[in-house]
Amino acid sequence: MAQPKYLTGDTAALNEFLDKFDTFLLDCDGVLWSGDHVFEGVPETIKLLQSKGKRTVFVTNNSTKSRAEYHAKLTSKGIPCQVEDIFGSSYSAAIYIARILKLEPPRNKVFVLGEAGIEIELKSEGIEYVGGTDPAYRKLGMAPEDFEGIASGATLDPNVGVVLAGLDFHVNYYKLAHAHGYLRGNHVSAEDKATAKDGGKALFLATNIDSTLPMYHNFFPGAGSASVVALSNMIGEQPLALGKPSQAMLDAVEGKFQLDRARTCMIGDRLNTDIQFGVQGNLGGTLAVLTGVNKKEDWEKPDAPAVPAYYVDGLSDLRGAASS
């Protein structure tokens, strides 16, 4: 396989790279920032791309914020953008549930393992949910009646048809036990189980499966670890994940912008989400940055999930291109 081309400090290569693309899809965590710390030169780099007539679209797997909240964060950090330029995994999941799954009543509610971002996007698509940020689920420990209620289904909502797992800074045993109860179909009566699709078990969806979350120049538990893999391990099944590398997210971006995939480049720090997303989507290019999860040695491994076409040390190295 061709080795990625290193662009940092190579003005001619940078110019050639930028000329190839009209649209840049940018991951956020690990590319623009680490938590609340924006990497040096990032706002100027985005402005440079925009000044060259490039479209910049922000495609993030972080489900904790809605598009509106991302818009507020990006603009507060000096990165110009519109709400329409933002695609989050919460939005992608809400679109999938509302427009593809089209759950039939009565089991058309979603049990959420996640933060407000998911709730806001579900609401915007008119989807009912339980769990999420409801203080009733922000509980530590299990009382005997908690075990009994989940086991019998008495304290579960009979109308749940989907468990949607995302990044949840408030994840706990109580929430995991509820999600597991729904995935087992504990909430569906014996009579209904006999006729229900999948025996009444809730469908298992995930906003994303990122194992870690780059924050504060370090790494923290990602959605994939703190909620998704825990549930997968209990039920022995993988979820349908709606964030990158799922092509459902790229289809949504393309649907909105009538993308020319050949003239679109995905920029990200993670091989098994960002770079794989671009490669599987047949985008014209993929650019890896080394400010996040993956490093050069990761794509040099024989079992690398995907190899980028280009790489730079950090996003702001794109400023090394000649000004037009």
Added chain:
Amino acid sequence: MAQPKYLTGDTAALNEFLDKFDTFLLDCDGVLWSGDHVFEGVPETIKLLQSKGKRTVFVTNNSTKSRAEYHAKLTSKGIPCQVEDIFGSSYSAAIYIARILKLEPPRNKVFVLGEAGIEIELKSEGIEYVGGTDPAYRKLGMAPEDFEGIASGATLDPNVGVVLAGLDFHVNYYKLAHAHGYLRGNHVSAEDKATAKDGGKALFLATNIDSTLPMYHNFFPGAGSASVVALSNMIGEQPLALGKPSQAMLDAVEGKFQLDRARTCMIGDRLNTDIQFGVQGNLGGTLAVLTGVNKKEDWEKPDAPAVPAYYVDGLSDLRGAASS
């Protein structure tokens, strides 16, 4: 592979089975009880075995209770036993840390993801720990200073050398983030990292990796799902697990009782822990019960982790043997 012999209701086969063994190692969850509900006839069955001169040893992966607490539970349920007849995965882990690892100061503390059972066993072996049931870690959500302190290591204990993950009904993001920080070595200074074994990363141990926990005639998140696999997924490494099927646990039982392995039988409900434990340990026999996690179809699969030599519907079916 030979198919397991079904003993329920077959007096001759039951007699022959019992005659083969002097010692029975019994799993607890899913064999004796489901949560607080003892299966019908179990106390009488244990008494029957003891009346026939058999030694009954209780070998459990459930790390939430210490041996003393298990002893109290067993006797309160009418099951006669001594504290010495009980081997829990917490005890097994404490023995391993104290007697095999023999951690050198200063990094000789254990960060615990688990309940009081682990703490009691660590204390009994003179091992210092942090985390566990400390109310300071029973916290939901993450403040900016929590992220900062873990990332920089400022709020981590520099003397932690091991992360021990077990079943924790109070598991939460805050605890997982701490455990992950220790596993990454965030708590070790840059100077010490250079000379430290494994770059100062804490060693990753687990009491057990059971994916689910049988309780209230249903299943709940097990240690393997709610804490162990979450951490494994973050760091891309498996822990050393000290519960069944780890032979460290069998060595401990053998060390205490001078077992004749050929005349010892493991009784359990789970193929990948109990039955595998007995098969790998070259015990004379393994008996599966169908009152817990695994069913007949599980060992009929080509990729079954282990196949028992015998099975009964429930432990109390052993009462069908002729009285001696």
